[in-house]
Amino acid sequence: MHFVEAKGILTGGGGYCGMNIYRGCTHGCIYCDSRSACYRFTHAFEDVEVKRNAPELLDRALRSKRKKCMIGTGSMSDPYMHCEESLGLTRRCLEVILKHGFGAAIQTKSDRILRDIDLLKEINRSAKCVVQITLTTFDSALCRVLEPNVCDTARRIEVLERMRERGIPTVVWLTPILPFINDTEENVAAILKACAGAGVKGVIDFGMGLTLREGDREYYYAALDRHFPGLKARYVQRYGNAYELPSPNAKALLKVFREICGDSDMLSTPEECFRFLHELPEKNRQMSMFEL
Numbered sequence: 001m002h003f004v005e006a007k008g009i010l011t012g013g014g015g016y017c018g019m020n021i022y023r024g025c026t027h028g029c030i031y032c033d034s035r036s037a038c039y040r041f042t043h044a045f046e047d048v049e050v051k052r053n054a055p056e057l058l059d060r061a062l063r064s065k066r067k068k069c070m071i072g073t074g075s076m077s078d079p080y081m082h083c084e085e086s087l088g089l090t091r092r093c094l095e096v097i098l099k100h101g102f103g104a105a106i107q108t109k110s111d112r113i114l115r116d117i118d119l120l121k122e123i124n125r126s127a128k129c130v131v132q133i134t135l136t137t138f139d140s141a142l143c144r145v146l147e148p149n150v151c152d153t154a155r156r157i158e159v160l161e162r163m164r165e166r167g168i169p170t171v172v173w174l175t176p177i178l179p180f181i182n183d184t185e186e187n188v189a190a191i192l193k194a195c196a197g198a199g200v201k202g203v204i205d206f207g208m209g210l211t212l213r214e215g216d217r218e219y220y221y222a223a224l225d226r227h228f229p230g231l232k233a234r235y236v237q238r239y240g241n242a243y244e245l246p247s248p249n250a251k252a253l254l255k256v257f258r259e260i261c262g263d264s265d266m267l268s269t270p271e272e273c274f275r276f277l278h279e280l281p282e283k284n285r286q287m288s289m290f291e292l
Contacts, residue, residue: 001048001049001050001083002043002047002048002049002050003049003052003140004049004050004051004052005051005052005053006051006053006057008057008061009021009051009054009057009058009061009154010057010058010061010071014233014277015069015070015278015279015280016069016070016072016105016277017069017070017071017072018071018072018073018075018173019054019058019071019072019073019093020051020073020076020088021050021051021054021073021077021079022045022049022050022051022077022078022079022081022083022084022089023048023049023051023076023077024041024043024044024047024048024049024077024144025040025045025046025048025077025078025148025180026046026048026072026082026083027078027081027109027110027111027142027147027148027150028046028132028148028149028150028151029146029147029148029217030145030146030147030148030220030223030224030227030280031146031176031178031210031216031220032045032216032219033206033211033213033216034076034216035172035213035216035219036177036213036214036216037138037213037214037215038091038214038215039076040080040227040284041123042166044165045102048077048081048083050083050087051089052089054089054092054093055089055092055093055095055096055283056193057061058071058093058096058097059096059099059100061259062096062097062100062102063100065102066282068100068101068102068103068127068279069103069126069280070102070103070104070130070147070278070279070280071097071102071103071104071105071107072091072104072106072107072277073090073093073104073106073107073276074106074107074108074132075107075201076192077136078107078109078110078150079106079107079108080108080110080113080198081110082113084112087111088128090106090116090246091115091119091260094119094120094123095115095119097118097123097125098119098122098123099152101127102124102127102280103123103127103128103129103130103280104120104123104128104129105129105132105277105278106128106129106130106131106132107132107134108131108132108133108134109133109134109150109151110150110151110154111151111155111156111159113131113159114159114162116211117162117163117166118167119248120163120168121166121167121168124166124167124168124169127280127284128279128281129169130161130169130170130171130201130276130277131142131159131160131168131169131170131171132170132171132173132277133156133159133160133170133172133173134156134172134175135153135156135172135173135174135191135194135195136153136174136176136177136178136182136191137153137181137187137191138153138186138191138194139182139187140152140153140154142181142182146178146182146229147180153191153194157198160172160195160198160199160200161198161199164198164199164239165212169201169276170198170199170200170201171201171202171203171204171205171267171273171276172191172195172200172203172205173194173202173203173278174188174191174204174205174257175204175205175206175210176209176210176211177205177208177209177247177250177253178210178211178233178237178247179209179211179235179239179245179246179247179291180228180231180235180248181209181228181231182255183208183209183247183248183249183250185225185249185252185253188208188253188256188257189256190259191259191265192256192264193259193260194265195264195266196260196264196266200220200266201266201267202266202267202272202273202276203261203266203268203269203273204270204271204273204274205254205257205265205268206251206252206270207208207244207246207250207254208246208247208254208257209244209245209246209247209250210245211243211244211245212239212242212243212245213243221235226267229249229259230251264287268280270292
């Protein structure tokens, strides 16, 4: 990893702002979109860029914001990757969020988030906190292939259950679904039933498939050659260089998805889930000193 002094930390505005404390990742997921060339990495993806002044930047930004809102992190780089264990920058940013009375929406694959569960509970009590967990395959052996340097699905389900015990709402990203790999009705049903059992508020899916762009595609295909010999040729024949790669089983998988989410009262459209993630209840939108 290497350190930088960032000039800013928040993006977006209005009722939701995003931040990335780290840039790059060490989880090694074979399908990671953040590797795509469009994000213009000038360093190796695993050589994580650390915004060492992120907590100070966030403190300054939140002090100047007129209205409380949700602060999201994890969409580009996991805030609980390996270096967070020693650096603790995510925790420090959460402390800033709590101090200023803002909400938090955190996306991760890592059980390291449990280190901060009491802090997350306090944010949820004073404003709102939503923990988002990515689940792709119920099979632990396959999970170790697809997402080799992070805890497996069984452990992530434990994280969801621990959040429920403390009243912290959760959303699951059921994505990507990889054609010819994890795109079975059995896999999708097993994940969704586990989500229902853990009291998940909503599940995000973008049509049962994956996306591949320059940079990401090459990394993914190299992984297919290592772990699934011959599958790359099948992909090239079916999809060419397409950006969107829907599963051949998408229709059946979506039927399972809608049925289980409907039966379990889980939000099941991206629009519903994002509305929940981005909404800070009015009772928690306390006026700042600038509005008094």
